[in-house]
Amino acid sequence: MTGTQTLSKYWMLTNEFTQNPYPVLDHVRREGPVRELSFPDGGRAWVVTRYEEAKAALADPRLSRDIHVHYRLMSRRTGRALTPPPEEANHLANLEPPRHTPLRRAISFAFTPRRAEALRPKVERIADDLLDRLGEAPEAELIAGYADPLPVITIAELMGVPADAWPDFLRWSTALRTHSPTDGSGVLDRNVQELSAYMADLIARKEREPGEDLLSALIHAAPENRLTPTEILSTGFALMTGGNDTTASLVGGVIAALLTHPRERARLLADTGRWGKSMDELIRYVSPISNALQRVTTEPVDVGGVTIPAGEVVVVCVMSTNRDTGQFPGHPDRLDLDRVKPAHLSFGFGIHYCSGAHLAKVITEVSARRLFERFPAARLAVDPSRLRYQQNVVVRPLEALPVLLRP
Ligand code: HEM
Structure with missing residues (x-):
């Protein structure tokens, strides 16, 4: 992208952008x-690309994440009466105060740094099991074989889902991430129904026989923190939809970054205390x-001097804010493990700040570390220029990450 080129009105939706968004951003x-x-269906969105304006937008209550507000807008645009399924309509990520507040409070106990640390041995065991299977062949594909299943299994374990249901959880999780609400094929509905039925049954079992897991803790919470059965079911959905594909995309991206930055990887392996700080x-x-x-927007809002009318979609582009030289001076396009506490927005900002941030960091650190400790000579099996990213409106995962595990 050069300064003189003009952008297409669909600039963010192109495959070229997905593969390398940074020059355009x-x-x-x-x-x-x-x-x-602009969108091909005639709709439009306003994309916030600078750090300070993004933070202000994420803290502004006139910019709503309420799923009902979003569905009303989609219904107006498509001329079809669209309503969110109850599993999606009743969880914290899709609601604003006052309903958001008690839902957030109810799960906050499960996501403290201490609890995330306490899960570390389980995450290590899950990573080691996956690596045992991968390590039998000289070459491995680390997205389907490692980055995708690891968070699904960890979150299933966190919620108290027994191991025999993990393969189903992987299938449902893939379906939730690959289908959009306007896709008329019915695949999404079928998977939502299956997952819902499974979760409702699991909740009923944990009502009778509580375990040491998050679902049991939510079901048997003190009366002032108790959620309704629909809210508990919906919270399970929030953790799966909020945690699985995001963490898979992060794990794949971090491993790829360390495969292509051997000096940084060697520094981390030489000093294990550096992982957390990096x-x-x-x-x-x-x-x-x-x-x-x-x-x-629920009313007209000024963002960085631009007035966005009411009833418009605003997208905060974290890929852009995380490379804003106003916030990250020097060379934001460079991976620099000496950068001191970079205040990125990858986990959001404000009341919806990612509940799972600590756990996601533990999963990511463990997955990269266990892989490289076991296979210190691992290297890409293709030239880095051949790595491809999936076109996806939520996350930016690699399609595949083929590696040679041994020298
Ligand atoms: C253990 C894995 C994870 C879990 C359980 C999880 C869970 C959640 C939940 C429940 C929310 C909603 C919070 C609220 O609305 O109050 C949320 C928000 C969010 N999460 Fe996560 N998450 C995980 C991993 C990640 C990862 C790896 C990323 C990206 C690096 C991420 C990015 C975000 C962002 C950006 C938001 C805020 C969205 C917004 O403001 O619109 N999450 N997460």
């Missing part, structure tokens, strides 16, 4: 803090979220 960010994006820089650099941070 650099250009757009220099032009202004907010840029319009996580935020790796997460800033990888930026695994594409357009997940969406809001709808």
Whole structure:
């Protein structure tokens, strides 16, 4: 992208952008803090690309994440009466205060740094089991074989789902991430129904026989923190949809970054104390979220001097804010493990800040570390230029990550 080229009105939706968004985002960010994006169906969105404006937008209650507000807008645009399924309509990620507040409070106990640390041995065991299977062949594909299943199994374990249901959880999770609400094939509905039926049954079992897991804790919470059965079911959905594909995309991206930055990888392996301190820089650099941070304006809002009318979609582009030189001076396009506490926005900002951030960091650190400790000579099986990213409105995962595990 050069300064003189003009952007297509669908600039963010092209495959070229998905494969390498950074030159386009650099250009757009220099032009202004907010840029319009058109959709082929005639709709449009306002994309916020600069760091300060993004933080202000994420903290502004006039920019709503309420799923009902979003569905009303989609219904108006498509001329079809669309309503969210109850599993999606009743969880914290899709609601605003006052309903958001008690839902967030109810799960906050499960996601403290201490609890995330306590899960580390389980995550290590899950990673080691997956590596045992991968390690039998000289070459492995690390997205389907490692990055995708690891968070699904960890979150299933966190919720108290027994191991025999993990393969189904993987299938449902893939379906949830690959189908959009306007896709008329029925695949999404079928998978939502199957997952719902399974979860309702699991909740009933844990009502009778509680375990040491998150679902049991939610079901048997003190009366002031108790959620309704629909809210508990919906919270399970929030953890799966919020945690699986995001973490898979992050794990794949971090492993790819370390495969292509051997010096940084050697530093981490030489000093294990560095892993924790380096996580935020790796997460800033990888930026695994594409357009997940969406809001709808409930009244006209000024963002960086641009007035966005009421009833419009606003996308906060974290891939862009994480490379904003205003916030990350020097060389934001470079992975620099010496960068001190980079305040990236990969986990969002404000009341919807990612509940699973600590756990996601533990999963990512464990997965990269266990892989490289076991296979220190692992290297890409293809030239880095051949790695491809999936076109996905929520996350930016690699399609595949083929590696040679041994020298
Ligand atoms: C253990 C894995 C994870 C779990 C269980 C999880 C769970 C959640 C939940 C429940 C929310 C909603 C919070 C609320 O609305 O109050 C959320 C928000 C969010 N999560 Fe995560 N998450 C995980 C991993 C990740 C990862 C790896 C990323 C990206 C690096 C990420 C990025 C975000 C962002 C950006 C938001 C805010 C969205 C917005 O403001 O629109 N999450 N997460």
